[in-house]
Amino acid sequence: MKSLGMIIVCAGLSWVARAEGERVTVRPEITDEALINPGMGWVCFHYSNRLWAYGSRLEPGDTLAWFPGTSVIYFRLPWCYLEPEEGRYRWDLIDAYAQPWVAQGKRIALRVTACENRFRYATPEWVQRAGAETVASRGAGAAVLADAAGHS
Numbered sequence: 001m002k003s004l005g006m007i008i009v010c011a012g013l014s015w016v017a018r019a020e021g022e023r024v025t026v027r028p029e030i031t032d033e034a035l036i037n038p039g040m041g042w043v044c045f046h047y048s049n050r051l052w053a054y055g056s057r058l059e060p061g062d063t064l065a066w067f068p069g070t071s072v073i074y075f076r077l078p079w080c081y082l083e084p085e086e087g088r089y090r091w092d093l094i095d096a097y098a099q100p101w102v103a104q105g106k107r108i109a110l111r112v113t114a115c116e117n118r119f120r121y122a123t124p125e126w127v128q129r130a131g132a133e134t135v136a137s138r139g140a141g142a143a144v145l146a147d148a149a150g151h152s
Contacts, residue, residue, distance in 0.1 A: 034068030039107060042070040046097055047077050049118055061100045073101045074109040078122035082112060086126050 035041070044064050046055030055073070064070040075094050082090050098108050116122035128134055 036069060036071050039072065041072075042067065043072040043074050043109065044070055045074050045076070047075045047093075049076060049078060049113070049116055051081065051093070055097065060096070063100050063104050063106060065104075070106075072107045072109050073098060074111070076111040076113065078113050078116050078119050080119065080121050080124045083124055085124075086130075 042064075044055055044058075046058075047053075058064075063073075075098075077093065081093060084090065094108075094110070101108060114123045121128070123132070
């Protein structure tokens with residue numbers, strides 16, 4: 001049994017030693033260019049709950065190429081804007097703005113909210129009319145969706 005244990009320890013140590021020898025050191029070239037780090041760094045907040053603020057003031061097609069390092073366009077919208085009626089979606093709120101970013105290889109971040117302090121119906125009103133339970137939150141109603149076991 002001691003022999004088997006010693007074999008396992010030696011095999012493990014040889015694997016670690018081999019991994020040490022395979023390390024690669026990277027030395028980036030020094031440059032004055034902006035570092036594009038997809039998913040990190042500068043983000044264009046196109047929408048943040050309100051359709052009339054932030055990126056909505058940009059010219060159509062502006063991907064902020066003039067602001068080096070920006071690689072993500074972020075859309076944060078209440079559900080009520082994206083599905084104002086059951087089954088009728090408003091992807092046009094995103095598509096036209098997102099396409100130029102996609103064409104340049106940039107990324108899109110999308111957040112759909114169901115509860116907001118600015119909106120009575122961040123979750124669409126039709127969801128409540130369909131019977132979803134709601135709770136009051138700072139004067140606004142928010143749908144409470146229950147799981148299969150009935151827990152919220």
